[in-house]
Amino acid sequence: MRAALLLVVAVLVGTVVSVDVWWESAVVYQIYPRSFKDSNGDGIGDLNGITQKLAYLKETGVDAIWLSPIFLSPMYDFGYDITDYRKIAPEYGTMDDFDALMSKAKQLGIRVILDYVPNHTSNESEWFVKSAQKDPNYSDYYIWADGKTDPEDPRKLLPPSNWVSVFRKSAWEYSPVRKQYYLHQFVIGQPDLNYRCDKLREEMKEVLRFWLEKGVSGFRVDAVNLMYEVDPAKFGEVYPDEPVSGTAGTTPDDYDYLNHIYTRDQNETYDVIYEWRALLDEYNDKHNESKIMMTEGYTTLPNMMRYYGNKSINGSIPLNFAYLEELKNTSTARDIKMVVDKWMTFMPTGKIANWVNGNHDKSRLASRYGINRIDAMNMLAMILPGVTITYQGEEIGMTDGYVSWRDTKDPQACNTDDPMNYWRVSRDPARTPYHWDSTALAGFTSGNTTWLPVADNYHTVNLAAQVAAPKSHYKFYKDMVALKRLPAVRAGDLDLRALCDSVLVITRLLPGQSAVLGIMNLSGGEITVNLSSLRLIPQQLTVEASGVNCSLDKGAQVQKHSIQMPAHCALALKSSQICC
Ligand code: GLC
Numbered sequence: 001m002r003a004a005l006l007l008v009v010a011v012l013v014g015t016v017v018s019v020d021v022w023w024e025s026a027v028v029y030q031i032y033p034r035s036f037k038d039s040n041g042d043g044i045g046d047l048n049g050i051t052q053k054l055a056y057l058k059e060t061g062v063d064a065i066w067l068s069p070i071f072l073s074p075m076y077d078f079g080y081d082i083t084d085y086r087k088i089a090p091e092y093g094t095m096d097d098f099d100a101l102m103s104k105a106k107q108l109g110i111r112v113i114l115d116y117v118p119n120h121t122s123n124e125s126e127w128f129v130k131s132a133q134k135d136p137n138y139s140d141y142y143i144w145a146d147g148k149t150d151p152e153d154p155r156k157l158l159p160p161s162n163w164v165s166v167f168r169k170s171a172w173e174y175s176p177v178r179k180q181y182y183l184h185q186f187v188i189g190q191p192d193l194n195y196r197c198d199k200l201r202e203e204m205k206e207v208l209r210f211w212l213e214k215g216v217s218g219f220r221v222d223a224v225n226l227m228y229e230v231d232p233a234k235f236g237e238v239y240p241d242e243p244v245s246g247t248a249g250t251t252p253d254d255y256d257y258l259n260h261i262y263t264r265d266q267n268e269t270y271d272v273i274y275e276w277r278a279l280l281d282e283y284n285d286k287h288n289e290s291k292i293m294m295t296e297g298y299t300t301l302p303n304m305m306r307y308y309g310n311k312s313i314n315g316s317i318p319l320n321f322a323y324l325e326e327l328k329n330t331s332t333a334r335d336i337k338m339v340v341d342k343w344m345t346f347m348p349t350g351k352i353a354n355w356v357n358g359n360h361d362k363s364r365l366a367s368r369y370g371i372n373r374i375d376a377m378n379m380l381a382m383i384l385p386g387v388t389i390t391y392q393g394e395e396i397g398m399t400d401g402y403v404s405w406r407d408t409k410d411p412q413a414c415n416t417d418d419p420m421n422y423w424r425v426s427r428d429p430a431r432t433p434y435h436w437d438s439t440a441l442a443g444f445t446s447g448n449t450t451w452l453p454v455a456d457n458y459h460t461v462n463l464a465a466q467v468a469a470p471k472s473h474y475k476f477y478k479d480m481v482a483l484k485r486l487p488a489v490r491a492g493d494l495d496l497r498a499l500c501d502s503v504l505v506i507t508r509l510l511p512g513q514s515a516v517l518g519i520m521n522l523s524g525g526e527i528t529v530n531l532s533s534l535r536l537i538p539q540q541l542t543v544e545a546s547g548v549n550c551s552l553d554k555g556a557q558v559q560k561h562s563i564q565m566p567a568h569c570a571l572a573l574k575s576s577q578i579c580c
Contacts, residue, residue: 353386401455
């Protein structure tokens with residue numbers, strides 16, 4: 001089977017060079033370094049903390065870790081505002097620590113993926129400082145524009161356009177040094193880079209090469225659909241106002257007040273992504289592995305699909321946020337099927353699907369779907385074809401932590417200026433420290449403070465307790481990772497059926513191999529599931545993973561026409577005979 005994953009890309013004087021396309025059916029585990037494990041007692045997670053815990057990740061079975069940004073940064077947006085793409089943030093460690101992490105990961109067979117943030121840097125970046133000073137080498141690196149004179153008061157200057165930051169209020173900030181405004185689609189400290197500048201585009205490629213040379217296995221690429229703004233040359237060298245959206249309840253300070261036709265999803269974006277993909281492919285032979293590239297862009301489905309490229313152009317894997325955005329705790333089996341089918345239907349032939357069940361920007365899986373659906377949603381992400389992306393803590397069912405207004409750190413929440421409503425947009429609850437055990441501060445730190453409070457329920461929801469328990473979300477998750485290695489899950493056909501509103505059955509079938517099935521009962525009552533209508537499934541099935549709400553144990557045998565599914569049970573099965 002492994003041979004099938006090896007893509008022969010070149011024949012060199014008598015030797016065949018094979019490239020391992022390891023990511024086609026991988027489990028990628030997202031680490032938010034600040035909140036994963038603190039090794040030095042300062043209350044902030046760090047690289048050595050991650051290195052200490054790699055053995056646990058190996059035990060869990062993940063293929064790769066994706067590290068949210070670890071680079072030098074003033075941390076206004078917790079690392080997504082980068083001062084120097086080639087330096088490590090001192091609070092996370094040193095380059096030696098990073099090298100040690102890489103070497104330990106390599107030894108354990110875990111690949112490392114970095115977060116690449118191309119839309120903006122920090123305003124403390126040397127590039128920005130020089131750009132503000134109009135240094136000819138950097139002058140065009142950012143989006144600069146003259147202010148407009150206020151028609152009501154000629155002594156007053158207004159921003160170049162009505163554009164609004166994702167985090168609210170004007171997206172333009174005046175630089176007294178350059179005497180012009182710069183664009184920042186996120187916080188004021190995150191000036192937008194100018195991709196119409198050839199030199200900048202080359203510079204950003206060098207950043208990719210720097211980390212590829214260090215042996216990383218790919219990148220998650222941040223906020224790609226905001227990389228380009230409309231070409232001002234088309235509008236007489238000015239940036240035009242965006243039209244008002246008419247969204248109820250919004251004010252001119254709100255992002256949703258406008259239709260972002262000039263600041264998102266510009267056509268030029270896709271070509272840059274294809275160029276970066278080609279750059280990554282230059283390392284195929286050198287490292288004997290294909291690099292992964294996952295792009296973050298909250299946009300329409302057709303726009304998402306353009307990132308994939310087509311038959312002749314390789315693109316990225318556009319992160320699939322349907323799980324986060326289109327499903328909720330009341331979604332029925334039919335709703336879930338529709339969401340999955342949509343992605344599989346629109347995805348260009350030959351490309352790889354992906355399933356994201358959480359990230360550092362969204363409410364946690366257990367809080368979005370309720371604790372009864374933790375196993376079901378983890379199972380779905382694991383049995384479906386393609387890449388499974390797990391945010392740290394989802395494997396043990398962590399819930400959103402409570403973070404008071406006083407403790408709030410997320411700029412998106414702070415920008416609301418509203419102690420009553422900050423929690424509606426705050427991303428802090430999903431970023432509270434990882435629950436390692438039930439000791440003080442969840443075993444996250446040896447110190448006595450943490451940068452965000454630890455969630456109250458760590459005494460009961462923690463890794464150590466779940467490793468010790470006969471049944472747990474973690475054990476189920478780990479069994480599912482093992483199941484994902486089976487040939488049918490790696491390469492089989494997908495058949496997804498909603499047998500009724502409450503029962504979803506996911507089947508993976510590969511001729512000559514055992515069939516693999518996942519069944520979820522989304523209802524609050526016991527159901528006897530009859531799979532006779534799935535004709536290709538052999539009669540006898542073995543339980544491979546049994547969720548916390550199920551009564552059958554791992555290894556139990558069942559017949560396909562009668563499977564007892566208690567309320568909220570998620571069960572993964574394998575056929576004893578080969579199919580089909
Ligand atoms: C992405 C990141 C988010 C960050 C933003 C700006 O959406 O996931 O955390 O705030 O980009 O870089």
